[in-house]
Amino acid sequence: MPSKITKSNFGKLPDGTAVDQYTLTGGHGALCKIITYGGIVTELQVPDKNGRIADVVLGFDDLAGYLSPQPYFGALCGRFANRIAKGKFTLDGKTYSLAINNGPNALHGGIKGFDKVVWRATSGESKEGAALKLEYTSADGEEGYPGKLKVTVVYTFTGKNDLRIDYTATTDKVTIINLTNHSYFNLAGAGSGDVFGHELMLNAKNFTPTDDTLIPTGEIKAVKGTPFDFTTDKSIGKDIAQLYSQPHKGYDHNFVLDNQNKTLALCARVTEPKSGRVMEVLTTEPGVQLYTANFLSDTQGKAGKIYKQYGAFCLETQHYPDSVNHSNFPPVTLSPGTEYRTTTVYRFPM
Ligand code: GLA
Numbered sequence: 001m002p003s004k005i006t007k008s009n010f011g012k013l014p015d016g017t018a019v020d021q022y023t024l025t026g027g028h029g030a031l032c033k034i035i036t037y038g039g040i041v042t043e044l045q046v047p048d049k050n051g052r053i054a055d056v057v058l059g060f061d062d063l064a065g066y067l068s069p070q071p072y073f074g075a076l077c078g079r080f081a082n083r084i085a086k087g088k089f090t091l092d093g094k095t096y097s098l099a100i101n102n103g104p105n106a107l108h109g110g111i112k113g114f115d116k117v118v119w120r121a122t123s124g125e126s127k128e129g130a131a132l133k134l135e136y137t138s139a140d141g142e143e144g145y146p147g148k149l150k151v152t153v154v155y156t157f158t159g160k161n162d163l164r165i166d167y168t169a170t171t172d173k174v175t176i177i178n179l180t181n182h183s184y185f186n187l188a189g190a191g192s193g194d195v196f197g198h199e200l201m202l203n204a205k206n207f208t209p210t211d212d213t214l215i216p217t218g219e220i221k222a223v224k225g226t227p228f229d230f231t232t233d234k235s236i237g238k239d240i241a242q243l244y245s246q247p248h249k250g251y252d253h254n255f256v257l258d259n260q261n262k263t264l265a266l267c268a269r270v271t272e273p274k275s276g277r278v279m280e281v282l283t284t285e286p287g288v289q290l291y292t293a294n295f296l297s298d299t300q301g302k303a304g305k306i307y308k309q310y311g312a313f314c315l316e317t318q319h320y321p322d323s324v325n326h327s328n329f330p331p332v333t334l335s336p337g338t339e340y341r342t343t344t345v346y347r348f349p350m
Contacts, residue, residue: 004025004125004130005024005123005124005130005131007020007021007022007121008020008021010035010036010037010062010063011063012063013063013067013118014067019035019036019037019063020035021034021042022034022035022121024129024131024132024156024157025130026046026129026158026159026161027159028053028161029047030046030047030053030157030161031043031044031045032045032157032163034132035063035066036118036134037063037066037117037118037119038066038075038116038117038119039114039119039153040059040066041057041059041074041181042059042060042066042074043055043059043302044056044183044346046277046348047161047277047350048275048276049275049276049277049278049350051350054189054190054275055190055302056187056277057183057186058073058074058186058307060073060301060302061301061302065301071295071296073183073184074181074182074184075115076114076115076119076134076153076179076181076182077113077115077179077181077182077316078109078138078151078178078180079110079113079143079149079177079179080145080324080332081108081178081179081180081182081289081318082178082180082254082318082321082322083102083105083215084105084106084322085104085105085325086104086105087106089324089325091175091333092174096145096146097144098110098143098144099143099144103214104213105213108182110143110144111143113143114136114151114179117136119134119135121134121135122135126156128156128164129157130157131154131156132154132155133152134153134154134155135150135151135152135153136150136151137149137150140172140173145175145176146173146175148171148172149169149171149175149177149334150169150170150171151167151168151169151179152167152168153166153167153179154166161347162347163345163346163347163348164344164345165181165343165344165345165346166341166343167340167341167343167344168339169334169339169340170334170338170340172336174334174335174336175333175334176324176332176334177332177334178319178323179318179340179342180289180317180318180344182314184293184296184307184312184313184314185270185279185312185314186311186312186313187271187278188274188275190302190305190307191301191307191311193311194237194308194309194310194311195237195292195311196236196240197237197273198236198271198273198313199234199236200234200235200236200269201230201231201232201233201269201270202231202267202268202288203231203257203258203259203265203266203268204231204256204258204288205222205231205256205258206220207228207256208221208255208256208287208329209221209253210248210253214248214252214321215321215322216326216329218329220256227239227240228253230255230268230290233269233271236292236313248294249295250292250293250294251290251292252289252290252291252294254289254321255289255290256287256320257283257286257287259286262286263284264284265282266281266282267281267282267285267315267317268281269281277348278348278349279348280345280346280347280348280349281315281344281346281347282343282347283344283345284341284342284343285317285318285319286320286330287317287318287320287330288315288316289314289315289316289318289321290314291314291316292310293307293310293311293313294309294310296311296312317342319332
């Protein structure tokens with residue numbers, strides 16, 4: 001079946017701004033829905049090994065759900081995904097202060113990050129599949145970050161059910177950038193219980209340990225012999241209890257991917273044994289945040305389903321949290337005249 005893309009109304013913000021929803025059709029009955037508010041992936045219907053379709057991302061039925069306080073379901077995060085210690089960083093000798101919105105730190109771009117803005121949308125079809133181009137210009141000084149930043153995110157849903165996300169950006173002053181998508185996945189279907197039985201493989205021999213406020217200590221530590229070893233298939237639940245007493249209450253860590261040369265490479269593979277549904281994540285990024293929805297508490301989502309703690313996992317491809325304050329981490333500065341360019345693919349092989 002040829003891929004296609006259609007648009008419908010998804011409501012209005014309190015100030016009257018219209019929000020649209022785009023439906024991208026893939027192969028074998030698969031579809032992906034994205035709204036212009038936050039660039040949020042609201043639905044991802046993909047087949048299992050027998051061709052049975054399920055919606056594998058957490059979210060809400062209507063815009064009101066996304067506007068209520070909620071933990072970044074499906075959203076684009078920026079300008080700087082994950083944390084910056086105490087919201088402070090120095091660039092070219094100048095110190096910048098961001099809003100503190102997570103304990104003592106800045107998280108996911110601030111009070112009104114890219115997850116809460118309405119993106120300009122252009123739909124199209126490439127030879128690969130249905131494509132949605134989202135654009136947003138972040139003003140110089142917005143949320144405390146320097147430089148006018150022009151961001152483009154292209155979501156492509158292919159006939160093979162790859163959800164490909166291409167991120168590009170340019171700036172007029174030196175700034176920092178780290179963009180990701182914050183989808184919460186449950187491959188048995190959103191709202192179908194915890195994800196402890198999901199088998200995970202991460203192509204990461206190292207991770208970045210954190211302090212009590214989830215800021216990396218700066219150490220790059222081997223996963224071998226720790227609960228963080230997912231170098232071969234292991235269920236998410238196998239070692240998670242060892243982390244319950246920690247401030248993060250489960251997995252909420254950045255893994256240092258083995259591929260550090262900015263080429264698109266396999267980052268993770270997740271298998272849900274009952275449905276046989278598989279998701280592979282490929283990325284050009286050097287890191288990925290594994291978050292097991294530790295801070296999620298009973299939330300009513302799509303079709304009245306209740307989403308519980310540990311009811312999903314996120315694989316947020318990224319540069320490492322607080323990179324701007326760690327000279328041993330891959331750099332996150334963007335200068336005028338250069339282009340930020342990253343790609344991540346969520347693949348659902350049958
Ligand atoms: C990221 C963070 C988590 C949490 C979620 C959103 O994964 O690392 O600590 O803040 O986002 O709830």
